[in-house]
Amino acid sequence: MQRVTSPSRKALFYPTKRKRQVLGLLAEYFVLRSKDIARLLRNPVPTETDIRTINRTLKILDDAGLVRRLRYLNPENDGVGYACGLTDAGVRFCGEGKTFDEHSERTLEHELGISFFQLSLRELCDERGFALGWRQSDLKHGVNPDAYFSLTNPKIEDKNTHHFFLEVERAKIGNYKDGEPSITRKLRRYYEYYNTPGCESDWGFRTYRVVTVLRNDERRTISCAHERGT
Numbered sequence: 001m002q003r004v005t006s007p008s009r010k011a012l013f014y015p016t017k018r019k020r021q022v023l024g025l026l027a028e029y030f031v032l033r034s035k036d037i038a039r040l041l042r043n044p045v046p047t048e049t050d051i052r053t054i055n056r057t058l059k060i061l062d063d064a065g066l067v068r069r070l071r072y073l074n075p076e077n078d079g080v081g082y083a084c085g086l087t088d089a090g091v092r093f094c095g096e097g098k099t100f101d102e103h104s105e106r107t108l109e110h111e112l113g114i115s116f117f118q119l120s121l122r123e124l125c126d127e128r129g130f131a132l133g134w135r136q137s138d139l140k141h142g143v144n145p146d147a148y149f150s151l152t153n154p155k156i157e158d159k160n161t162h163h164f165f166l167e168v169e170r171a172k173i174g175n176y177k178d179g180e181p182s183i184t185r186k187l188r189r190y191y192e193y194y195n196t197p198g199c200e201s202d203w204g205f206r207t208y209r210v211v212t213v214l215r216n217d218e219r220r221t222i223s224c225a226h227e228r229g230t
Helices: 017-029 034-041 048-063 088-094 105-128 182-193 197-203 217-228
Strands: 067-073 080-086 131-135 147-152 161-169 209-214
Touching: 017 034, 017 048, 017 067, 017 080, 017 088, 017 105, 034 048, 034 080, 034 105, 048 067, 048 080, 067 105, 080 088, 080 105, 105 131, 105 147, 105 161, 105 209, 161 182, 182 209
Parallel strands: 161 209
Antiparallel strands: 067 080, 131 147, 147 161
């Protein structure tokens, strides 16, 4: 039986199957709410009992120093819950993942937006039988996306993998320079980087698509208007 301790937290930690499952999900998705973990592990439509059970497990992992929990208010009025990610110790324990130690509550909504996209994408790939490759760390190479992912259709033998960069824009359209918001300048960088030797050297491919997630229809309209120059 493995024992994990933290200098400031002396509670014994017993790595049960459920605790390992929770840690594994946080290594895969970086940050999840307790209701997301309950949905993945217990029930597609989790009950309050399911969520309380997961919260108890997360509390144990928090006490062991493997998980960091931040209280999260759902903007869709689902109530207050916890958004959780691995600590440095949690990453070492899992042997993979990205630490949540340095992230503040100000970036929480943005990070959750990436996880929500990844959850939906995983469901789509499972339904269609596509293989999903996902990367959310060591991304600053020529461009600096929120995530890189690939989709592979195993039913097609040739040119069956497509590459994507993800940009999740949760903040207001802003940071204007020369009349252009930051999102327009960011997308121009992708345009200029497309099909270049530098892209192939940095990423191993030349062509890709950029998936941009904006918060609502108004922001999508503003962004498209800037792209058209209207």
